[in-house]
Amino acid sequence: MYPDNNTVIEVNKLTKMFGNFTAVNALSFKVYKGEIFGFLGANGAGKTTAIKMLIGISNPSSGAAKVAGFDVFTETESLKKSIGYMSQKFALYDDLTVTENITFFGGIYGLSKLQIKEKAAALIADLNLEAVSNNLVGALPLGWKQKLAFSVALLHDPKIVFLDEPTGGVDPITRRQFWELIYRAANKGTTIFVTTHYMDEAEYCNRVSIMVKGNIEALDTPKNLKKLFNAASMNDVFLKLART
Numbered sequence: 001m002y003p004d005n006n007t008v009i010e011v012n013k014l015t016k017m018f019g020n021f022t023a024v025n026a027l028s029f030k031v032y033k034g035e036i037f038g039f040l041g042a043n044g045a046g047k048t049t050a051i052k053m054l055i056g057i058s059n060p061s062s063g064a065a066k067v068a069g070f071d072v073f074t075e076t077e078s079l080k081k082s083i084g085y086m087s088q089k090f091a092l093y094d095d096l097t098v099t100e101n102i103t104f105f106g107g108i109y110g111l112s113k114l115q116i117k118e119k120a121a122a123l124i125a126d127l128n129l130e131a132v133s134n135n136l137v138g139a140l141p142l143g144w145k146q147k148l149a150f151s152v153a154l155l156h157d158p159k160i161v162f163l164d165e166p167t168g169g170v171d172p173i174t175r176r177q178f179w180e181l182i183y184r185a186a187n188k189g190t191t192i193f194v195t196t197h198y199m200d201e202a203e204y205c206n207r208v209s210i211m212v213k214g215n216i217e218a219l220d221t222p223k224n225l226k227k228l229f230n231a232a233s234m235n236d237v238f239l240k241l242a243r244t
């Protein structure tokens with residue numbers, strides 16, 4: 001399905017130690033253009049530590065990785081320009097309006113004034129935010145904030161967007177709507193690297209890896225993982241692995 005020349009993330013024995021503690025242990029995997037890659041694991045499994053290395057803000061202890069063609073040790077500035085990032089904890093500025101947030105992040109991403117104006121108009125229309133474009137983001141419902149934060153993370157047309165628990169705290173219908181945006185971005189060729197604790201979302205991914213105590217214990221399509229673990233759902237797969 002995904003030929004090797006479409007590899008956008010290539011990880012080889014990537015490891016992170018904190019003193020004597022191995023938080024991420026020799027991860028090796030590839031992620032492809034336009035793929036929705038689920039990066040699962042229980043609390044403390046090492047997901048955030050791995051993501052920090054992949055987005056170029058934490059030096060690996062050993063191993064190698066290329067993200068969007070850039071080395072995570074030596075080319076972090078170019079790497080950062082080629083990716084988008086959104087987490088549950090840090091997204092947008094509550095005390096700026098919708099338009100101001102878009103303008104601010106567009107500037108950080110190095111877009112021109114004209115590009116920002118055009119992209120802001122398209123984004124606001126796309127998300128049906130016309131009526132609230134001059135409202136403070138802090139006053140928006142959480143689900144709207146998340147959709148806006150995702151769209152802002154895509155402003156500079158990154159090759160890959162990293163989503164660290166992007167849908168925490170909202171209801172299943174709102175999460176489903178968020179995933180519609182993910183599918184649209186993936187269909188346009190953007191790679192989605194997503195962590196989640198919601199197993200229904202794991203089912204939506206093209207492939208899923210499951211980390212247990214710093215190791216990737218399983219990596220395949222949801223369909224194959226269910227077969228492999230003789231499980232009815234990804235929830236069952238996850239519980240079987242997490243219990244081992």
Ligand SMILES: Nc1ncnc2c1ncn2[C@@H]1O[C@H](COP(=O)(O)OP(=O)(O)OP(=O)(O)O)[C@@H](O)[C@H]1O
Pocket residue numbers: 018023041042043044045046047048049050
């Ligand atoms: N800076 C640090 N120094 C020491 N230990 C750390 C540091 N950062 C993370 N850890 C430890 O590394 C392990 C993995 O943490 P990490 O935050 O990557 O897990 P996670 O899978 O992202 O968990 P969660 O789902 O709760 O976000 C944990 O045991 C954590 O305590």
